[in-house]
Amino acid sequence: MNFQKRIVALVAVGSMVLPQVASTNEKTSVEEKVYSMYSCTLRPFNRSYVDVAVEEKRARKKVDNRCKKTEGQMSIFCSEEKAECTSVKVKIRE
Numbered sequence: 001m002n003f004q005k006r007i008v009a010l011v012a013v014g015s016m017v018l019p020q021v022a023s024t025n026e027k028t029s030v031e032e033k034v035y036s037m038y039s040c041t042l043r044p045f046n047r048s049y050v051d052v053a054v055e056e057k058r059a060r061k062k063v064d065n066r067c068k069k070t071e072g073q074m075s076i077f078c079s080e081e082k083a084e085c086t087s088v089k090v091k092i093r094e
Helices: 003-021 056-071
Strands: 032-042 049-053 084-093
Touching (some): 049 056, 056 084
């Protein structure tokens, strides 16, 4: 699965979980809600690890754990501080 397909899949999974775990969110209409979530990436060597969560701290932790599963627990390339994170808004129609 290529990198873009992984991100789409992660956002899709996040959109199913968000209504259950998101706390304060803006409501744009009766039929649509907007949720904030974070997508974090680590890129050691030629590999990419991506994870998403409602909170940035949690997304960093998840991508760090995902990276360490493959690269090893002592990998200097896998750390929460080195993760590149972006805030993403997801609209869900109800």
